[in-house]
Amino acid sequence: xxxxxxxxxxxxxxLESLRQEVAKLKSAEAAFKAxxxxxxxxxxMARSSAEKHLLTGILxxxxxxxxxxxxxxxxxxxxxxxxxxxxxxxxxxxxTTAEESTQLIGAVLDKGLAGxxxxxxxxxxxxxxxxxxxxxxxPNQPYKVGSALAVPILRGEVLLGIxxxxxxxxxxxxxxxxxxxxxxxxxxALALENAQLYAKxxxxxxxxxxxxxxxxxxxxxxxxxxxxxxxxxxxxxxxWEIAACFYPAREVAGDFYDAFTLPGDYVGLVIADxxxxxxxxxxxxxxxxxxxxxxxxxxxxxxxxxxxxEPAISADDAIAPHKADYSAxxxxxxxxxxxxxxxxxxxxxxxxxxxxxxxxxxxxxGLLTYVNGGHEPPIIIGESGVKNxxxxxxxxxxxxxxxKFKTQQVxxxxxxxxxxxxDGVPEAHNPEGKFFxxxxxxxxxxxxxxxxxxxxxxxxKSLRDHIADTVQFDDITMLxxxxxxx
Numbered sequence: 001x002x003x004x005x006x007x008x009x010x011x012x013x014x015l016e017s018l019r020q021e022v023a024k025l026k027s028a029e030a031a032f033k034a035x036x037x038x039x040x041x042x043x044x045m046a047r048s049s050a051e052k053h054l055l056t057g058i059l060x061x062x063x064x065x066x067x068x069x070x071x072x073x074x075x076x077x078x079x080x081x082x083x084x085x086x087x088x089x090x091x092x093x094x095x096t097t098a099e100e101s102t103q104l105i106g107a108v109l110d111k112g113l114a115g116x117x118x119x120x121x122x123x124x125x126x127x128x129x130x131x132x133x134x135x136x137x138x139p140n141q142p143y144k145v146g147s148a149l150a151v152p153i154l155r156g157e158v159l160l161g162i163x164x165x166x167x168x169x170x171x172x173x174x175x176x177x178x179x180x181x182x183x184x185x186x187x188x189a190l191a192l193e194n195a196q197l198y199a200k201x202x203x204x205x206x207x208x209x210x211x212x213x214x215x216x217x218x219x220x221x222x223x224x225x226x227x228x229x230x231x232x233x234x235x236x237x238x239x240w241e242i243a244a245c246f247y248p249a250r251e252v253a254g255d256f257y258d259a260f261t262l263p264g265d266y267v268g269l270v271i272a273d274x275x276x277x278x279x280x281x282x283x284x285x286x287x288x289x290x291x292x293x294x295x296x297x298x299x300x301x302x303x304x305x306x307x308x309x310e311p312a313i314s315a316d317d318a319i320a321p322h323k324a325d326y327s328a329x330x331x332x333x334x335x336x337x338x339x340x341x342x343x344x345x346x347x348x349x350x351x352x353x354x355x356x357x358x359x360x361x362x363x364x365x366g367l368l369t370y371v372n373g374g375h376e377p378p379i380i381i382g383e384s385g386v387k388n389x390x391x392x393x394x395x396x397x398x399x400x401x402x403x404k405f406k407t408q409q410v411x412x413x414x415x416x417x418x419x420x421x422x423d424g425v426p427e428a429h430n431p432e433g434k435f436f437x438x439x440x441x442x443x444x445x446x447x448x449x450x451x452x453x454x455x456x457x458x459x460x461k462s463l464r465d466h467i468a469d470t471v472q473f474d475d476i477t478m479l480x481x482x483x484x485x486x
Contacts, residue, residue, distance in 0.1 A: 124150035247476035254281030255475035295335035343398030
């Protein structure tokens with residue numbers, strides 16, 4: 001062979017090499033354009049607030065871009081989990097029912113080109129479906145496929161899905177397009193992985209929202225239950241004024257107050273705070289209230305053998321000489337002991353208890369006989385200001401069986417106000433986290449007032465000004481009693 005022939009062959013080889021390089025560059029450029037277009041579409045879609053389901057949107061957009069770049073007539077995109085099961089799919093066929101789609105997906109992944117691509121983790125290119133046994137023809141298929149291209153969407157070693165493109169023309173797809181889509185598949189894999197993570201996050205968020213809604217429903221039930229057991233209207237004994245304020249917390253607590261008549265024209269006054277939160281607290285609040293009403297009236301009407309044998313209410317030494325004068329009040333106050341034992345013995349596993357003040361008032365004389373079960377000391381206010389604090393005479397109710405509760409008495413004078421409250425009042429906090437404080441409450445109690453309602457309204461206004469729009473985590477409850485001067 002002459003030198004001229006050698007030079008010609010070398011030139012042809014160089015030209016062929018250059019042609020291949022140009023082809024690679026063109027493929028790379030096309031793939032880059034495909035990736036850029038896909039990325040731009042995905043970014044635009046992610047920014048759009050109208051796209052509700054990001055994963056579904058990305059599948060649609062990916063298939064749309066892929067069919068347009070390859071000029072394919074049809075296509076499909078399957079997402080797979082780690083076990084190879086289809087988790088999501090998009091088909092360009094619009095004449096397919098849901099049942100047909102399920103059958104189609106199963107057959108394709110089992111017998112068709114997509115199944116081969118899944119098993120081999122390689123691009124599947126069929127130039128002529130008539131000559132390639134990897135192609136699976138469906139019976140009575142109206143659309144005839146001439147060529148097909150299946151691309152695995154891999155993220156590392158993990159197969160995320162399969163992109164399949166179809167065209168009726170034989171030889172429509174070639175190796176250059178296969179390379180373009182393989183390079184583009186890397187971008188698709190990243191987008192799909194992020195979308196799947198977003199979908200899981202969205203699913204978790206939806207689950208949290210459902211849980212939140214369920215909790216809100218539970219809290220609302222608790223609030224309604226709590227409200228239902230508070231008196232609609234307070235009794236107003238002749239010559240007396242009774243007022244109350246109840247400001248519920250966001251989280252259902254267990255505050256309650258009550259005022260009711262007792263046998264012998266006595267008046268029962270109760271304010272209590274169940275230790276727990278939520279619906280459980282509301283249920284126990286209802287139980288405490290019902291037991292106190294039941295036992296305080298029942299004991300007076302029916303002599304209890306249990307109480308005769310083992311009295312749990314003891315008369316204080318200071319008032320023991322006057323026992324005959326307030327035996328009715330003592331009997332009513334035994335409701336505290338009965339309620340305590342019922343809760344402590346029957347529901348001990350729930351560890352539920354309540355701080356409680358229970359007073360029995362003789363409206364004719366102004367004599368108040370009471371038990372304070374670990375509650376905030378009520379305030380007695382006279383014309384000159386705070387006269388007395390009614391300190392606890394026993395533990396919280398329901399904390400331990402057979403607990404001892406002492407009775408005490410206090411003589412109210414005309415014009416005196418008895419102010420009871422729960423710890424939600426001094427512990428009410430403002431936006432800066434500062435408490436309302438007991439000292440501030442006492443200062444307000446010292447100010448001149450025209451009655452129980454006026455005092456409660458004044459304190460409530462001061463509380464609301466202090467709280468502003470701050471969410472409170474404990475109920476705010478007050479119950480006040482005043483003996484009119486006339």
